Amino acid sequence: xxxxxxxxxxxxxxxxxxxxxxxxxxxxxxxxxxxxxxxxxxxxxxxxxxxxxxxxxxxxxxxxxxxxxxxxxxxxxxxxxxxxxxxxxxxxxxxxxxxxxxxxxxxxxxxxxxxxxxxxxxxxxxxxxxxxxxxxxxxxxxxxxxxxxxxxxxxxxxxxxxxxxxxxxxxxxxxxxxxxxxxxxxxx
Amino acid sequence: xxxxxxxxxxxxxxxxxxxxxxxxxxxxxxxxxxxxxxxxxxxxxxxxxxxxxxxxxxxxxxxxxxxxxxxxxxxxxxxxxxxxxxxxxxxxxxxxxxxxxxxxxxxxxxxxxxxxxxxxxxxxxxxxxxxxxxxxxxxxxxxxxxxxxxxxxxxxxxxxxxxxxxxxxxxxxxxxxxxxxxxxxxxxxxxxx
Numbered sequence: 001x002x003x004x005x006x007x008x009x010x011x012x013x014x015x016x017x018x019x020x021x022x023x024x025x026x027x028x029x030x031x032x033x034x035x036x037x038x039x040x041x042x043x044x045x046x047x048x049x050x051x052x053x054x055x056x057x058x059x060x061x062x063x064x065x066x067x068x069x070x071x072x073x074x075x076x077x078x079x080x081x082x083x084x085x086x087x088x089x090x091x092x093x094x095x096x097x098x099x100x101x102x103x104x105x106x107x108x109x110x111x112x113x114x115x116x117x118x119x120x121x122x123x124x125x126x127x128x129x130x131x132x133x134x135x136x137x138x139x140x141x142x143x144x145x146x147x148x149x150x151x152x153x154x155x156x157x158x159x160x161x162x163x164x165x166x167x168x169x170x171x172x173x174x175x176x177x178x179x180x181x182x183x184x185x186x187x188x
Numbered sequence: 189x190x191x192x193x194x195x196x197x198x199x200x201x202x203x204x205x206x207x208x209x210x211x212x213x214x215x216x217x218x219x220x221x222x223x224x225x226x227x228x229x230x231x232x233x234x235x236x237x238x239x240x241x242x243x244x245x246x247x248x249x250x251x252x253x254x255x256x257x258x259x260x261x262x263x264x265x266x267x268x269x270x271x272x273x274x275x276x277x278x279x280x281x282x283x284x285x286x287x288x289x290x291x292x293x294x295x296x297x298x299x300x301x302x303x304x305x306x307x308x309x310x311x312x313x314x315x316x317x318x319x320x321x322x323x324x325x326x327x328x329x330x331x332x333x334x335x336x337x338x339x340x341x342x343x344x345x346x347x348x349x350x351x352x353x354x355x356x357x358x359x360x361x362x363x364x365x366x367x368x369x370x371x372x373x374x375x376x377x378x379x380x381x
Contacts, residue, residue: 021214026294068266070269074259074262104255110292118285164375166367167368167369171364177364178356181359
């Protein structure tokens with residue numbers, strides 16, 4: 001419980017390490033619901049975690065080739081995107097078009113690559129690596145849902161002309177970052 | 189840079205895209221020196237990889253071009269990651285986890301897309317102009333966060349003792365606030381909603 005609260009609230013990957021902010025800032029993100037983005041990110045992260053773990057601990061580390069980690073992990077993200085796209089085509093053929101677009105969109109942003117890269121140094125076993133990665137994608141999802149909800153409420157209010165859309169989004173993210181900093185005292 | 193281009197710098201639509209590019213590397217912009225270091229590394233990777241992509245443009249499949257860009261960038265960042273500690277270890281350590289994130293920079297992807305059909309001279313002109321813009325924006329963010337957050341600039345104490353510092357600017361929330369201000373100024377100058 002403490003582990004999940006820490007990842008979701010205290011060390012939120014989006015608010016404190018900026019991973020995934022580029023997805024929220026991108027105008028194309030408004031075309032997709034945050035739930036769909038998070039679902040696709042979870043799928044990609046799961047496949048990518050398997051590939052990253054096998055690549056890093058099976059090939060790169062035993063042969064002292066850690067200098068290839070960045071390229072190998074980028075290749076893993078691309079491979080995961082291709083595999084997930086193929087599986088979605090086979091399993092959910094009727095929503096394939098929308099899925100394909102979201103898969104490409106999520107995969108070349110910093111979220112999946114960044115989380116996979118950062119956590120590999122701290123991985124003690126595969127389950128901890130997978131758990132950490134998926135929890136951090138959920139942490140991104142939490143903020144994506146909050147920001148979308150706040151955005152809908154704000155759209156009913158009148159704001160100065162030049163505050164829309166990015167300044168307001170960054171302001172909301174800044175205030176959320178300050179508020180979430182308060183959870184650091186939750187366990188004391 | 190011509191007067192026309194200087195005006196373009198704030199008016200054109202892709203300045204908002206610049207914000208998109210700098211978001212993942214905001215973590216290192218706590219001081220002017222760090223921000224400039226990151227901007228220089230990003231510019232180098234951007235410059236070299238643009239010409240690699242330009243050379244490979246006939247081979248790259250248009251439908252999966254973003255993945256190709258991603259791999260080219262990852263290769264370039266790997267090379268920089270390998271060579272930078274040999275050049276300056278302290279500089280390398282200050283960039284931390286944010287150096288690998290350069291390969292996810294959407295700004296660079298957008299430039300690759302825009303330059304696919306152009307001649308080498310036009311690409312060179314375009315890329316140099318965009319790199320200067322990026323360095324100016326990163327320097328602004330780093331300078332504001334260091335000056336108002338620490339009362340310093342490039343490590344030299346500027347603000348007199350007793351004047352309160354806005355310490356929140358040194359945190360991640362501060363980075364968002366500075367970006368909000370920057371985006372507001374860009375919108376205001378462009379004069380559009």
